[in-house]
Amino acid sequence: MDKPSVRVAVTEQCNLSCDYCPIAGDSVEMQSTRLNLDDFKTLLSAAIDVGFQDFSFTGGEPLLTDNSAQTTFELARFVNDRRPKGPGYTKLNTNGANILRYFDGIVETGFDELKISLDTLRSEVFRRIAHRNESIFENTIEGILKIKDKVPVRLQTVVGEYNKDEVSTIIEFCVQNGLDIKLFDLSSYDNALSGSRNFADDNYVRLDSIALDLESEYGPPSIKYAVGGVGHAKKVFTTPEGTKIELRDTSVAAHYSKELCGDCPKYPCQDGLCNIVIAADGHIQFCREGGIDQTVSLRDSYGNLYGTDKLVKGLAMAGNIFSSSQYIQRTIAPRREE
Numbered sequence: 222m223d224k225p226s227v228r229v230a231v232t233e234q235c236n237l238s239c240d241y242c243p244i245a246g247d248s249v250e251m252q253s254t255r256l257n258l259d260d261f262k263t264l265l266s267a268a269i270d271v272g273f274q275d276f277s278f279t280g281g282e283p284l285l286t287d288n289s290a291q292t293t294f295e296l297a298r299f300v301n302d303r304r305p306k307g308p309g310y311t312k313l314n315t316n317g318a319n320i321l322r323y324f325d326g327i328v329e330t331g332f333d334e335l336k337i338s339l340d341t342l343r344s345e346v347f348r349r350i351a352h353r354n355e356s357i358f359e360n361t362i363e364g365i366l367k368i369k370d371k372v373p374v375r376l377q378t379v380v381g382e383y384n385k386d387e388v389s390t391i392i393e394f395c396v397q398n399g400l401d402i403k404l405f406d407l408s409s410y411d412n413a414l415s416g417s418r419n420f421a422d423d424n425y426v427r428l429d430s431i432a433l434d435l436e437s438e439y440g441p442p443s444i445k446y447a448v449g450g451v452g453h454a455k456k457v458f459t460t461p462e463g464t465k466i467e468l469r470d471t472s473v474a475a476h477y478s479k480e481l482c483g484d485c486p487k488y489p490c491q492d493g494l495c496n497i498v499i500a501a502d503g504h505i506q507f508c509r510e511g512g513i514d515q516t517v518s519l520r521d522s523y524g525n526l527y528g529t530d531k532l533v534k535g536l537a538m539a540g541n542i543f544s545s546s547q548y549i550q551r552t553i554a555p556r557r558e559e
Protein backbone atom coordinates (compact mmCIF):
# COMPACT_ATOMS: atom_id res chain seq x y z
CA MET A 222 0.00 0.00 0.00
CA ASP A 223 1.27 3.52 -0.81
CA LYS A 224 1.66 6.10 1.88
CA PRO A 225 -1.40 8.23 2.76
CA SER A 226 -1.54 11.91 2.01
CA VAL A 227 -0.32 14.47 4.53
CA ARG A 228 -2.33 17.53 5.47
CA VAL A 229 -0.27 20.39 6.78
CA ALA A 230 -2.30 22.67 9.03
CA VAL A 231 -0.43 25.97 8.95
CA THR A 232 -2.85 27.52 11.43
CA GLU A 233 -5.73 26.38 13.61
CA GLN A 234 -7.67 29.62 13.13
CA CYS A 235 -10.38 30.36 10.58
CA ASN A 236 -12.39 33.33 9.34
CA LEU A 237 -15.61 31.32 9.03
CA SER A 238 -17.44 29.47 11.76
CA CYS A 239 -19.28 26.64 10.00
CA ASP A 240 -21.58 24.74 12.32
CA TYR A 241 -20.34 21.25 11.46
CA CYS A 242 -16.63 22.03 11.51
CA PRO A 243 -14.57 20.90 14.51
CA ILE A 244 -12.76 23.58 16.51
CA ALA A 245 -9.38 24.11 14.77
CA GLY A 246 -10.62 22.42 11.58
CA ASP A 247 -8.06 19.94 10.28
CA SER A 248 -5.66 20.91 13.05
CA VAL A 249 -6.05 20.19 16.77
CA GLU A 250 -6.91 22.43 19.67
CA MET A 251 -3.50 23.91 20.39
CA GLN A 252 -1.42 22.30 23.13
CA SER A 253 1.53 24.63 22.57
CA THR A 254 2.65 27.45 20.28
CA ARG A 255 2.33 27.28 16.51
CA LEU A 256 5.31 25.83 14.63
CA ASN A 257 7.51 28.39 12.96
CA LEU A 258 8.44 28.28 9.29
CA ASP A 259 11.78 26.51 9.84
CA ASP A 260 10.15 23.85 12.01
CA PHE A 261 7.50 23.22 9.37
CA LYS A 262 10.25 22.85 6.75
CA THR A 263 12.20 20.42 8.93
CA LEU A 264 9.07 18.32 9.40
CA LEU A 265 8.16 18.36 5.72
CA SER A 266 11.68 17.45 4.79
CA ALA A 267 11.48 14.43 7.11
CA ALA A 268 8.07 13.49 5.65
CA ILE A 269 9.49 13.56 2.12
CA ASP A 270 12.47 11.47 3.24
CA VAL A 271 10.05 8.89 4.67
CA GLY A 272 8.36 8.67 1.26
CA PHE A 273 5.22 10.79 1.61
CA GLN A 274 4.54 12.50 -1.70
CA ASP A 275 1.00 13.92 -1.52
CA PHE A 276 0.56 17.12 0.48
CA SER A 277 -2.42 19.40 1.11
CA PHE A 278 -2.07 22.69 2.91
CA THR A 279 -4.94 23.41 5.23
CA GLY A 280 -5.92 24.94 8.57
CA GLY A 281 -8.06 26.39 10.08
CA GLU A 282 -7.91 28.59 7.02
CA PRO A 283 -4.45 28.75 5.43
CA LEU A 284 -5.25 32.04 3.67
CA LEU A 285 -6.44 33.70 6.89
CA THR A 286 -3.70 36.33 7.28
CA ASP A 287 -0.68 37.61 5.37
CA ASN A 288 1.50 35.52 7.63
CA SER A 289 -0.42 32.25 7.21
CA ALA A 290 -0.78 32.79 3.46
CA GLN A 291 2.95 33.49 2.98
CA THR A 292 3.83 30.50 5.17
CA THR A 293 1.54 28.33 3.05
CA PHE A 294 3.02 29.52 -0.23
CA GLU A 295 6.60 29.13 0.97
CA LEU A 296 5.99 25.63 2.35
CA ALA A 297 4.17 24.52 -0.79
CA ARG A 298 7.06 25.75 -2.94
CA PHE A 299 9.47 23.98 -0.58
CA VAL A 300 7.58 20.71 -1.06
CA ASN A 301 7.40 21.20 -4.83
CA ASP A 302 11.15 21.78 -5.02
CA ARG A 303 12.12 18.94 -2.74
CA ARG A 304 9.63 16.22 -3.59
CA PRO A 305 10.91 13.70 -6.20
CA LYS A 306 9.36 14.35 -9.60
CA GLY A 307 6.64 11.90 -10.64
CA PRO A 308 3.50 10.89 -8.77
CA GLY A 309 2.30 13.05 -5.91
CA TYR A 310 0.62 16.39 -5.49
CA THR A 311 0.61 19.71 -3.67
CA LYS A 312 -2.89 21.04 -3.06
CA LEU A 313 -4.50 23.86 -1.13
CA ASN A 314 -7.63 23.51 1.01
CA THR A 315 -9.34 26.85 1.49
CA ASN A 316 -12.76 28.28 2.21
CA GLY A 317 -12.15 30.69 -0.67
CA ALA A 318 -12.92 33.88 1.24
CA ASN A 319 -9.46 35.37 0.59
CA ILE A 320 -8.69 34.05 -2.89
CA LEU A 321 -8.90 37.53 -4.38
CA ARG A 322 -6.57 38.97 -1.74
CA TYR A 323 -3.89 36.32 -2.33
CA PHE A 324 -4.61 35.64 -6.00
CA ASP A 325 -1.05 36.15 -7.31
CA GLY A 326 0.52 34.10 -4.53
CA ILE A 327 -1.84 31.19 -5.18
CA VAL A 328 -1.19 31.21 -8.90
CA GLU A 329 2.58 31.62 -8.59
CA THR A 330 2.98 28.86 -6.02
CA GLY A 331 2.00 26.16 -8.50
CA PHE A 332 -0.63 24.15 -6.63
CA ASP A 333 -1.93 21.10 -8.47
CA GLU A 334 -5.45 21.83 -7.27
CA LEU A 335 -7.48 24.15 -5.06
CA LYS A 336 -10.07 22.40 -2.91
CA ILE A 337 -12.55 25.11 -2.05
CA SER A 338 -15.24 24.56 0.56
CA LEU A 339 -18.58 25.91 -0.61
CA ASP A 340 -21.89 24.51 0.59
CA THR A 341 -24.32 26.84 -1.10
CA LEU A 342 -24.87 29.38 -3.85
CA ARG A 343 -27.38 31.26 -1.68
CA SER A 344 -26.04 34.01 0.55
CA GLU A 345 -28.72 33.48 3.20
CA VAL A 346 -27.74 29.81 3.59
CA PHE A 347 -24.07 30.81 3.76
CA ARG A 348 -24.91 33.29 6.51
CA ARG A 349 -26.77 30.62 8.45
CA ILE A 350 -24.11 27.88 8.15
CA ALA A 351 -20.85 29.84 8.12
CA HIS A 352 -22.10 32.71 10.33
CA ARG A 353 -20.48 35.33 8.15
CA ASN A 354 -21.89 38.12 6.02
CA GLU A 355 -22.79 38.40 2.36
CA SER A 356 -19.67 40.29 1.32
CA ILE A 357 -17.52 37.29 2.29
CA PHE A 358 -19.85 35.01 0.33
CA GLU A 359 -19.67 37.28 -2.73
CA ASN A 360 -15.85 37.46 -2.50
CA THR A 361 -15.72 33.68 -2.38
CA ILE A 362 -17.81 33.23 -5.52
CA GLU A 363 -15.86 35.95 -7.33
CA GLY A 364 -12.59 34.36 -6.26
CA ILE A 365 -13.64 30.93 -7.53
CA LEU A 366 -14.73 32.30 -10.89
CA LYS A 367 -11.45 34.21 -11.29
CA ILE A 368 -8.99 31.54 -10.12
CA LYS A 369 -10.57 28.64 -12.05
CA ASP A 370 -8.81 29.73 -15.23
CA LYS A 371 -5.41 29.58 -13.53
CA VAL A 372 -5.54 26.55 -11.21
CA PRO A 373 -7.82 23.46 -11.32
CA VAL A 374 -10.59 23.83 -8.75
CA ARG A 375 -12.68 21.26 -6.93
CA LEU A 376 -15.56 22.42 -4.77
CA GLN A 377 -16.03 20.63 -1.45
CA THR A 378 -19.70 20.61 -0.51
CA VAL A 379 -21.05 19.18 2.71
CA VAL A 380 -24.63 18.09 2.11
CA GLY A 381 -27.24 18.59 4.82
CA GLU A 382 -30.85 19.55 5.33
CA TYR A 383 -29.79 23.18 4.80
CA ASN A 384 -28.69 22.68 1.15
CA LYS A 385 -30.02 19.34 -0.08
CA ASP A 386 -32.48 21.13 -2.37
CA GLU A 387 -29.68 22.91 -4.24
CA VAL A 388 -27.26 20.04 -4.85
CA SER A 389 -28.25 19.78 -8.52
CA THR A 390 -27.88 23.57 -8.91
CA ILE A 391 -24.38 23.46 -7.40
CA ILE A 392 -23.44 20.59 -9.72
CA GLU A 393 -24.76 22.58 -12.68
CA PHE A 394 -22.66 25.57 -11.55
CA CYS A 395 -19.60 23.28 -11.56
CA VAL A 396 -20.40 21.87 -15.01
CA GLN A 397 -20.85 25.36 -16.45
CA ASN A 398 -17.61 26.64 -14.95
CA GLY A 399 -15.35 23.63 -15.48
CA LEU A 400 -15.02 22.79 -11.77
CA ASP A 401 -14.97 19.35 -10.20
CA ILE A 402 -16.97 18.74 -7.04
CA LYS A 403 -16.87 16.43 -4.05
CA LEU A 404 -20.04 15.94 -2.03
CA PHE A 405 -19.64 14.90 1.61
CA ASP A 406 -22.19 13.55 4.02
CA LEU A 407 -22.14 15.39 7.35
CA SER A 408 -19.64 14.21 9.92
CA SER A 409 -20.48 14.63 13.56
CA TYR A 410 -17.79 15.89 15.94
CA ASP A 411 -17.96 16.28 19.70
CA ASN A 412 -16.13 19.58 19.37
CA ALA A 413 -18.15 20.94 16.43
CA LEU A 414 -18.46 24.71 16.29
CA SER A 415 -22.23 24.39 16.64
CA GLY A 416 -21.43 23.48 20.24
CA SER A 417 -23.00 20.03 20.20
CA ARG A 418 -23.58 16.94 18.07
CA ASN A 419 -27.16 18.06 17.46
CA PHE A 420 -26.36 20.05 14.36
CA ALA A 421 -25.05 17.00 12.52
CA ASP A 422 -27.80 14.76 13.87
CA ASP A 423 -30.53 17.22 12.93
CA ASN A 424 -29.15 17.96 9.48
CA TYR A 425 -27.76 14.60 8.32
CA VAL A 426 -28.85 13.60 4.82
CA ARG A 427 -27.98 10.22 3.33
CA LEU A 428 -26.34 10.44 -0.07
CA ASP A 429 -27.91 7.26 -1.50
CA SER A 430 -30.65 8.98 -3.45
CA ILE A 431 -28.21 11.54 -4.87
CA ALA A 432 -25.98 8.64 -5.98
CA LEU A 433 -28.94 6.95 -7.69
CA ASP A 434 -29.91 10.15 -9.50
CA LEU A 435 -26.33 10.67 -10.66
CA GLU A 436 -26.06 7.07 -11.82
CA SER A 437 -29.23 7.31 -13.88
CA GLU A 438 -27.90 10.49 -15.50
CA TYR A 439 -24.21 9.67 -15.98
CA GLY A 440 -23.97 5.88 -15.78
CA PRO A 441 -22.14 3.68 -13.27
CA PRO A 442 -19.47 5.41 -11.19
CA SER A 443 -15.86 4.44 -10.74
CA ILE A 444 -14.68 3.83 -7.18
CA LYS A 445 -11.85 5.75 -5.62
CA TYR A 446 -10.12 5.69 -2.22
CA ALA A 447 -7.94 8.35 -0.67
CA VAL A 448 -4.21 8.24 -1.40
CA GLY A 449 -2.72 5.09 0.12
CA GLY A 450 -5.98 3.17 -0.31
CA VAL A 451 -7.53 4.53 2.90
CA GLY A 452 -10.60 6.67 3.59
CA HIS A 453 -13.97 5.71 2.12
CA ALA A 454 -14.96 4.02 -1.14
CA LYS A 455 -15.98 7.14 -3.02
CA LYS A 456 -18.21 7.00 -6.08
CA VAL A 457 -16.96 9.16 -8.95
CA PHE A 458 -19.33 10.18 -11.77
CA THR A 459 -18.17 11.95 -14.92
CA THR A 460 -20.44 14.29 -16.86
CA PRO A 461 -20.22 14.53 -20.67
CA GLU A 462 -18.43 17.88 -20.16
CA GLY A 463 -15.74 16.11 -18.11
CA THR A 464 -16.79 17.37 -14.66
CA LYS A 465 -15.98 14.83 -11.94
CA ILE A 466 -18.60 14.46 -9.22
CA GLU A 467 -17.26 12.56 -6.21
CA LEU A 468 -19.41 11.28 -3.36
CA ARG A 469 -17.96 10.60 0.06
CA ASP A 470 -20.46 8.59 2.06
CA THR A 471 -19.37 7.54 5.56
CA SER A 472 -22.49 5.52 6.32
CA VAL A 473 -21.24 2.14 5.11
CA ALA A 474 -17.67 1.56 6.27
CA ALA A 475 -14.35 3.22 7.09
CA HIS A 476 -10.69 2.38 7.58
CA TYR A 477 -9.50 1.49 11.08
CA SER A 478 -6.23 0.30 12.54
CA LYS A 479 -6.07 -2.47 15.14
CA GLU A 480 -3.08 -0.79 16.71
CA LEU A 481 -4.60 2.70 16.92
CA CYS A 482 -8.32 2.02 17.22
CA GLY A 483 -8.16 -1.09 19.42
CA ASP A 484 -8.74 0.71 22.71
CA CYS A 485 -10.42 3.80 21.34
CA PRO A 486 -13.79 4.52 22.98
CA LYS A 487 -15.04 6.01 19.71
CA TYR A 488 -14.53 2.85 17.66
CA PRO A 489 -16.11 2.47 15.13
CA CYS A 490 -16.16 6.22 14.58
CA GLN A 491 -17.72 7.83 11.54
CA ASP A 492 -14.66 9.12 9.66
CA GLY A 493 -12.01 6.52 10.50
CA LEU A 494 -8.55 6.98 8.98
CA CYS A 495 -8.27 9.19 5.91
CA ASN A 496 -5.01 11.12 6.02
CA ILE A 497 -2.23 12.13 8.37
CA VAL A 498 -2.31 15.67 9.68
CA ILE A 499 0.70 17.66 10.77
CA ALA A 500 -1.11 19.98 13.15
CA ALA A 501 -0.15 23.62 13.57
CA ASP A 502 1.32 22.95 17.03
CA GLY A 503 3.57 20.08 15.92
CA HIS A 504 1.39 17.05 16.67
CA ILE A 505 0.82 14.22 14.23
CA GLN A 506 -2.93 13.72 14.15
CA PHE A 507 -4.23 10.37 12.90
CA CYS A 508 -7.94 11.03 12.81
CA ARG A 509 -10.32 13.90 13.40
CA GLU A 510 -12.63 12.23 15.85
CA GLY A 511 -9.89 10.96 18.15
CA GLY A 512 -8.93 14.57 18.90
CA ILE A 513 -5.84 15.21 20.99
CA ASP A 514 -6.02 11.68 22.47
CA GLN A 515 -5.03 10.20 19.12
CA THR A 516 -2.03 12.40 18.41
CA VAL A 517 1.70 12.19 18.92
CA SER A 518 3.74 15.29 19.69
CA LEU A 519 6.86 15.88 17.62
CA ARG A 520 8.26 18.36 20.16
CA ASP A 521 10.00 17.86 23.47
CA SER A 522 8.85 19.30 26.79
CA TYR A 523 10.72 22.56 26.04
CA GLY A 524 8.79 22.99 22.80
CA ASN A 525 11.74 22.15 20.54
CA LEU A 526 11.16 19.97 17.52
CA TYR A 527 12.72 16.51 17.88
CA GLY A 528 15.86 15.70 15.92
CA THR A 529 15.58 14.32 12.40
CA ASP A 530 15.94 10.65 13.43
CA LYS A 531 13.04 10.88 15.85
CA LEU A 532 10.89 12.82 13.36
CA VAL A 533 11.51 10.25 10.65
CA LYS A 534 10.67 7.47 13.09
CA GLY A 535 7.43 9.18 14.17
CA LEU A 536 6.29 9.87 10.62
CA ALA A 537 7.20 6.36 9.46
CA MET A 538 5.20 4.91 12.37
CA ALA A 539 2.20 7.04 11.33
CA GLY A 540 2.50 5.78 7.74
CA ASN A 541 2.65 2.17 8.95
CA ILE A 542 -0.51 2.58 11.01
CA PHE A 543 -2.35 3.67 7.87
CA SER A 544 -0.88 1.01 5.58
CA SER A 545 -1.86 -1.77 7.98
CA SER A 546 -5.40 -0.41 8.45
CA GLN A 547 -8.45 -2.26 7.21
CA TYR A 548 -11.72 -1.26 5.60
CA ILE A 549 -14.40 -2.41 7.97
CA GLN A 550 -18.16 -2.47 7.46
CA ARG A 551 -20.12 -0.77 10.19
CA THR A 552 -22.87 -2.35 12.15
CA ILE A 553 -24.27 1.04 13.04
CA ALA A 554 -25.73 3.86 10.99
CA PRO A 555 -23.71 6.92 12.00
CA ARG A 556 -26.63 9.32 11.94
CA ARG A 557 -30.37 9.37 11.92
CA GLU A 558 -32.15 7.52 9.12
CA GLU A 559 -34.24 9.61 6.75
Ligand code: SF4
Nearest residue numbers: 482485488490508511
Ligand atom coordinates in the same frame (compact mmCIF):
# COMPACT_ATOMS: atom_id res chain seq x y z
S1 SF4 B 1 -11.45 8.07 16.56
FE1 SF4 B 1 -9.50 7.54 15.55
S2 SF4 B 1 -8.59 6.01 16.89
FE2 SF4 B 1 -10.77 6.13 17.41
S3 SF4 B 1 -11.77 4.59 16.14
FE3 SF4 B 1 -11.82 6.49 15.00
S4 SF4 B 1 -10.01 6.41 13.69
FE4 SF4 B 1 -9.71 4.91 15.29
